Amino acid sequence: MTSRIFFSAILFVLACGGLAQADRTHVAVAANFTDAANEIARAFAAETGHQAVLSFGATGQLFAQITQGAPFEVFLSADNVRPAMAVAEGYGVEGGVFTYAIGQLVLYSPDAAVVTGPEVLKEGNFQQIALANPEAAPYGKAAVETMQSLGVYEALQPKMVQGQNIAQTFQFIETGNAELGFVALGQVARRDGGSRWVVPQELFTPIRQDAVLLKQGEDNPAATAFIEFLKGDTAAEIIEKYGYATAR
Known part of the structure; x- marks a missing residue:
């Protein structure tokens, strides 16, 4: 029992x-x-x-x-x-x-004076720009396509720093390891301050x-x-x- x-x-x-x-x-x-x-x-x-x-x-x-x-x-x-x-x-x-x-892809900087639009990429007056690894992260791939569409990819390559993913990429920007970078609009949509340029959809694969x-x-x-x-x-x-x- x-x-x-x-x-x-x-x-x-x-x-x-x-x-x-x-x-x-x-x-x-x-x-x-x-x-x-x-x-x-x-x-x-x-x-x-x-x-x-x-x-x-x-x-x-x-x-x-x-x-x-x-x-x-x-x-x-x-x-x-x-x-x-x-x-x-x-x-x-x-x-x-x-x-x-x-x-939606966005070029973002915590500094309100940095990102004014696509011209900031063409002028290249910054030391480092962050993006996610394009081999692993679709937003990184979209960032590469955007720079290629604007004809600035090769010129900016020496200034690129890659995050393993989009979260690490955002950390690079927030901590000042890069003055600006490509992140998801969702990461900054509810944040005040800084400067941003929402990348037009025609510049990268949806x-x-x-x-x-x-x-x-x-x-x-x-x-x-x-x-x-x-x-x-x-x-x-x-x-x-x-x-x-x-x-x-």
Whole structure:
């Protein structure tokens, strides 16, 4: 009798653990979307009771981690390439890719007198300009395309400093390691002061940020609920508040 009670208690604990896990989902999030994602996660928890555990990084790095078995269940990319690759390579759920945000690139400086428009790039009167690694971060790729479109890329190469991701790039600018740099509008949309130039969309390939439900989250109600929440009006309002466009 005692052993049966003990065995039943173990099963109960395991079952409770499974239920608790079902209320939590692990989400890989592109670094440029940090502020918006944190607010979305709070709204998601308030509305559904589920918890989204967020991990931030460069899109390329996050995708590499997914292919190496990282326990992510949802992937919020900064491009529309990696989520499609995730599905093609068997990590993402078929039919589960959608655009959650359309990113906007901005040239930004904490100094109110530095960024006056594209002419600051052509004049080159600064020591260093920051951008994210274009191999791993779509915003870095967009920055390179912008400079190439303006015909200043080669001239500015000696002055470029690269962050591993867009978050580190922003830190370079904020700490004065670079006088100005290319970041996501979402990172500065709610900041006062400084100077900025929102880069026209025709100067770079549109940054369509796609999300995908990963195979590891297919049977987790919290993961599927997060995907649905991300498609809804509450999330869209937050996304737009942080300087992104949406497809709605």
